[in-house]
Amino acid sequence: MSHWQLLELTPGADERSIKRAYARLLKVHRPDEDPAAFQRLREAYEASLADARWRAQDDEEEVALAVVEDQPAIETATQVAPMAREEHAALTPAAWEEIPLAASPPEPSLAVMQQWLAQGKEAEVLDALRQWLASDWLLRFERRQEFEQHVLQWLESAPQWSLAFFERACQVMGWSEAQDDLPCEYRRWEGLIQRCERQALQERVSADLAGYDDDKRLGQVAALLFKPLTDRRRREIADGFSGHDWQRFSELAESIEHQNRDLPKRLGLQPLDNWRDWLPASSFKGLYGFLWFALALLVGYSLLDHPQRVDGLAAALAVLIFIPGAMYLGNTVYRFWSMVAVSAVSLDIRLSQLLVPPRWYRRGAGLLLLRQIVPAIVPAIYAAVWSRSVPGLRWLSPLLVYLGTLYFTHVALSGGKPSIWNRAARATKGQMARLPWRGLWQGALICLAGLAMGFYLYVHSRLKG
Known part of the structure; x- marks a missing residue:
C-alpha cells in the first residue's frame, strides 16, 4: 500500500489536503493506542508532504521560466502570483489554524x-x-x-x-x-537510561533483601553485602556460594563502590566495608611454590650434608621429584580436612575469634584456626623430619616453613587485594614490556643449564667423597 492510499488521497493532492487528511486520520490512529499504525501514518504523511512540496517547487520554476521566455505572459503570471502566495502560506504553521482544534489545553494541567x-x-x-x-x-x-x-x-x-x-x-x-x-539528543537520553539502570539495581537489591528476610536461602548475595550478619552466618553464606554467586557479589559490590555510591543511603543500609576479603582465593600458586622451594632446599641440604643417607645421585633426584607428589597428596588430604572444618564452622569461628590475630582473622574472611592454621603444621613437621640431624636447622626450619605457609595462605585468601608481589609486578610492567625477552630467555636457559651442570658435579663429588 502506497503512502497516498494510507492517507486516502490521490497522488496529485496538494499540501493542504495532505495536512487535513493527516489531522483527520490522527484521531483514528492514536499513538497511545496503536503506535505501529501511528508510525506508518506519520511516515506516509512525511512522504506525501515531501512529494507535494517538490511538485510545488517544480511548478514555481516552470512559471518563472515561462515569464522569462514570454514577456506577454506577465499579466497571466501576475494573476497566478496570489495563488502561489496562498500555496506558500500553506507551508507555514499558520495553515493549521484552519483545522478545527480545541480552544484550550485539556485537564489536568x-x-x-x-x-x-x-x-x-x-x-x-x-x-x-x-x-x-x-x-x-x-x-x-x-x-x-x-x-x-x-x-x-x-x-x-x-x-x-x-x-x-x-x-x-x-x-x-x-x-x-x-x-x-x-x-x-542521545546524550540527554543516555542520562535517563543510566537513571533507569540505577533504579533497576535499587529495586533488585530491595527485592533480594526482602526475599532473604522471608527465606534465608534467597537473596544471599545482597544479604552478604548489606545485612548486619554475624561472622558465623556470613561465613556460612560464603561457604555455600558458587562461582556464579561470587561473580554477582563482586559485580554488585563494584557497582556500589564506583557507580551507585548513593544507593546504600537511599535504602538506609551500610555495605560491608571489607567485601574484598570475602572473595575466594584466586590462586594458591604462591603457596605451592614456597612449599616446593623450601622443602626441596631442606631435602637437598640434608642430603649434601649427610651423603651416606642415599646411594648415588639418582636417589637424591628421586627425592626432589617426589616432593611435588607429596604436595599433591597433602592437598588431597587437606580437601577432606576442609570439609570437616566447614561442618564445624561455628566452633572454628569461636576459636579463631579468641586465638587468631584480628589482622589475619579479618572477621571470618581470613585465616581460621581449624581450616588453615592447624593444617599448616603438616609441612612444618615434614621440614622438622628432614632437618632434625642438622644442628643449625633443627628448630629454625620448621618455624620458617610454618610461618611461610601461613603468610602465603593469608595472601591467597586476600581475594581482591593485590599482594606485594602483584603490586611490584604492576609497577615494573611498563619497563619490562620494553625488554628484549627473546634474548633474555636464551640467556636464562644457558644460565640454568650451567647451574644444573655445576650442581650435578658438586653433588657427584660429595657423594663419592
Whole structure:
C-alpha cells in the first residue's frame, strides 16, 4: 500500500489536503493506542508532504521560466502570483489554524501532572498523558514537541519514579530507542537510561533483601553485602556460594563502590566495608611454590650434608621429584580436612575469634584456626623430619616453613587485594614490556643449564667423597 492510499488521497493532492487528511486520520490512529499504525501514518504523511512540496517547487520554476521566455505572459503570471502566495502560506504553521482544534489545553494541567509525578502518583500521570495525547490540542506539531519537552523535564527533575512507569510512559509517548524515535539528543537520553539502570539495581537489591528476610536461602548475595550478619552466618553464606554467586557479589559490590555510591543511603543500609576479603582465593600458586622451594632446599641440604643417607645421585633426584607428589597428596588430604572444618564452622569461628590475630582473622574472611592454621603444621613437621640431624636447622626450619605457609595462605585468601608481589609486578610492567625477552630467555636457559651442570658435579663429588 502506497503512502497516498494510507492517507486516502490521490497522488496529485496538494499540501493542504495532505495536512487535513493527516489531522483527520490522527484521531483514528492514536499513538497511545496503536503506535505501529501511528508510525506508518506519520511516515506516509512525511512522504506525501515531501512529494507535494517538490511538485510545488517544480511548478514555481516552470512559471518563472515561462515569464522569462514570454514577456506577454506577465499579466497571466501576475494573476497566478496570489495563488502561489496562498500555496506558500500553506507551508507555514499558520495553515493549521484552519483545522478545527480545541480552544484550550485539556485537564489536568501540566503543573498538576508534574506535581503528581513528584508525589509518586504514577498511575494518575499515565492517565493524564493519555488524555492529552487523545485531545485535539496536540494536533499541532509545535504543541506536541513542547509537550514532549515538558514530560522529558519532569522525568529528569522528579526525585524518584519506578522503572515500570518509565517504560509505560515511553510507550504512551511513542518514544523508542530501537526505532530511533527520541524526544532529545542521545546524550540527554543516555542520562535517563543510566537513571533507569540505577533504579533497576535499587529495586533488585530491595527485592533480594526482602526475599532473604522471608527465606534465608534467597537473596544471599545482597544479604552478604548489606545485612548486619554475624561472622558465623556470613561465613556460612560464603561457604555455600558458587562461582556464579561470587561473580554477582563482586559485580554488585563494584557497582556500589564506583557507580551507585548513593544507593546504600537511599535504602538506609551500610555495605560491608571489607567485601574484598570475602572473595575466594584466586590462586594458591604462591603457596605451592614456597612449599616446593623450601622443602626441596631442606631435602637437598640434608642430603649434601649427610651423603651416606642415599646411594648415588639418582636417589637424591628421586627425592626432589617426589616432593611435588607429596604436595599433591597433602592437598588431597587437606580437601577432606576442609570439609570437616566447614561442618564445624561455628566452633572454628569461636576459636579463631579468641586465638587468631584480628589482622589475619579479618572477621571470618581470613585465616581460621581449624581450616588453615592447624593444617599448616603438616609441612612444618615434614621440614622438622628432614632437618632434625642438622644442628643449625633443627628448630629454625620448621618455624620458617610454618610461618611461610601461613603468610602465603593469608595472601591467597586476600581475594581482591593485590599482594606485594602483584603490586611490584604492576609497577615494573611498563619497563619490562620494553625488554628484549627473546634474548633474555636464551640467556636464562644457558644460565640454568650451567647451574644444573655445576650442581650435578658438586653433588657427584660429595657423594663419592
